[in-house]
Amino acid sequence: MKFNQPLYDYVLQATKTFEESLDTRPVTPNTVSVKNLSCFEEPLSKKGAEALDVIKMLYETGEPGVVSSRGGRYYGFVTGGALPVAVAANWLAASWDQNGGPSVMSPTSAKIEEVAGNWVLDLLNLPKKSDFSFVTGATMAGFTAISAARNRMYKQLGYNVKEDGIRNAPKIRFIMSDEIHPTNIIALQYMGYGKSELEFVPCDEQGRINPSLIPSLDDHSIVLLQAGNVNSGAFDPIDEVANLVKDTGAWLHVDAAFGGWVRACHSRSFLTRGMERADSWALDCHKWMNVTHDSAIAICRRPDAISEMFGVQAAYLVQGSLREPNHYTPELSRRARGIEIWATLKHLGKDGFNDLVERTCNHAKYIAEELEKLGFEILNEVVINQVVATMDDDKIDDFITTVQKSGKTWFGPTYWKGRKAFRISISSHATKKNDVDIALSAIKEAIS
Numbered sequence: 001m002k003f004n005q006p007l008y009d010y011v012l013q014a015t016k017t018f019e020e021s022l023d024t025r026p027v028t029p030n031t032v033s034v035k036n037l038s039c040f041e042e043p044l045s046k047k048g049a050e051a052l053d054v055i056k057m058l059y060e061t062g063e064p065g066v067v068s069s070r071g072g073r074y075y076g077f078v079t080g081g082a083l084p085v086a087v088a089a090n091w092l093a094a095s096w097d098q099n100g101g102p103s104v105m106s107p108t109s110a111k112i113e114e115v116a117g118n119w120v121l122d123l124l125n126l127p128k129k130s131d132f133s134f135v136t137g138a139t140m141a142g143f144t145a146i147s148a149a150r151n152r153m154y155k156q157l158g159y160n161v162k163e164d165g166i167r168n169a170p171k172i173r174f175i176m177s178d179e180i181h182p183t184n185i186i187a188l189q190y191m192g193y194g195k196s197e198l199e200f201v202p203c204d205e206q207g208r209i210n211p212s213l214i215p216s217l218d219d220h221s222i223v224l225l226q227a228g229n230v231n232s233g234a235f236d237p238i239d240e241v242a243n244l245v246k247d248t249g250a251w252l253h254v255d256a257a258f259g260g261w262v263r264a265c266h267s268r269s270f271l272t273r274g275m276e277r278a279d280s281w282a283l284d285c286h287k288w289m290n291v292t293h294d295s296a297i298a299i300c301r302r303p304d305a306i307s308e309m310f311g312v313q314a315a316y317l318v319q320g321s322l323r324e325p326n327h328y329t330p331e332l333s334r335r336a337r338g339i340e341i342w343a344t345l346k347h348l349g350k351d352g353f354n355d356l357v358e359r360t361c362n363h364a365k366y367i368a369e370e371l372e373k374l375g376f377e378i379l380n381e382v383v384i385n386q387v388v389a390t391m392d393d394d395k396i397d398d399f400i401t402t403v404q405k406s407g408k409t410w411f412g413p414t415y416w417k418g419r420k421a422f423r424i425s426i427s428s429h430a431t432k433k434n435d436v437d438i439a440l441s442a443i444k445e446a447i448s
């Protein structure tokens with residue numbers, strides 16, 4: 001295969017220009033750049049185009065329409081900015097074009113994912129022998145873990161759901177807070193449940209489940225908790241709920257999409273107390289771990305529960321000598337996404353990870369203090385990287401739009417406990433004190 005030097009040289013230069021612009025470019029694209037994306041709407045050509053011309057068009061027309069979520073002033077949703085080491089690992093893995101499913105298709109990916117998964121268990125102090133699954137996002141990580149939970153629960157009840165289906169199966173109850181992230185409900189809907197079949201438990205003012213309102217549990221119950229509310233960042237009292245689950249035969253799952261990483265931070269890991277007692281966990285890696293999209297991990301304490309659900313058997317699928325990644329994921333073929341996780345963990349180490357979480361949480365605390373000085377009402381206890389703030393209800397929409405249009409920072413709206421509010425999530429290694437100050441200056445300008 002001939003190396004296409006001009007093509008890759010161009011991409012390297014384009015990446016350099018983009019990365020170097022991140023500190024100064026507007027956080028969101030302007031309307032002209034978005035309008036210009038219509039240039040992509042051309043008929044599919046018969047003859048195709050030179051690779052370099054394709055990539056030039058992608059850069060010249062596509063790059064101005066990109067959101068600078070990788071920079072230090074993007075505080076929307078819960079968005080990590082990919083570390084350079086993660087981007088570089090992603091490139092190399094893309095160039096290898098490995099199928100991360102069967103180990104015979106990529107011993108390198110199979111081995112590296114095994115190591116990366118075990119490092120995550122070590123970093124988060126979760127049971128050492130747990131199984132793990134590398135998937136696209138926390139939605140799929142939740143789906144993977146909860147499907148495995150249901151399958152294992154049915155097995156223990158003597159019912160083979162994979163063979164006999166869900167229609168005549170004994171009822172399993174799903175119990176969660178009314179603040180559970182909606183993607184858990186979607187995951188259950190994939191699994192065939194309607195929302196009206198799920199049991200929702202009220203929360204306190206921070207969005208933490210009220211354990212005293214959890215119904216009695218048994219071996220037909222799956223409890224879903226949350227480590228990190230998407231608005232407030234609050235943690236369900238996992239230890240207390242684990243006490244209720246203990247000896248009942250119920251399964252405890254924790255959606256720890258971003259909050260789970262707080263376990264790697266010395267000063268705040270107490271917030272996750274009891275998380276290690278759960279049966280399964282879902283964590284995003286493209287959020288606070290700062291790896292490239294898309295990336296998440298489902299973890300399960302019960303040996304083989306994930307592979308019993310998802311392991312695909314077929315005569316042509318040969319067993320390699322290594323761990324078979326595809327036995328643990330809903331997909332058979334997929335990209336080798338564990339490689340970026342390995343590279344990021346190797347680069348940061350435990351100290352670097354502690355520092356990443358600590359630093360971003362401190363920025364959130366600082367921004368909340370400054371917002372309060374400016375007259376905003378902070379609606380949440382700022383326990384980690386999330387700030388929910390509000391002002392006069394009639395003015396908030398205009399305020400958010402004005403800040404977004406400034407191009408200096410970006411955060412979005414929410415409702416919190418019946419109040420219209422805005423939410424700030426600081427999840428990127430790229431955020432520095434100077435970025436937060438620029439964001440605050442945009443906020444000051446918007447209210448002046």
Ligand SMILES: Cc1ncc(COP(=O)(O)O)c(C=O)c1O
Nearest residue numbers: 078137138139181183230257284
């Ligand atoms: C608590 C929680 N769970 C699940 C998700 C869904 O994650 P993803 O978008 O990676 O599927 C999110 C996203 O913000 C979240 O905050």
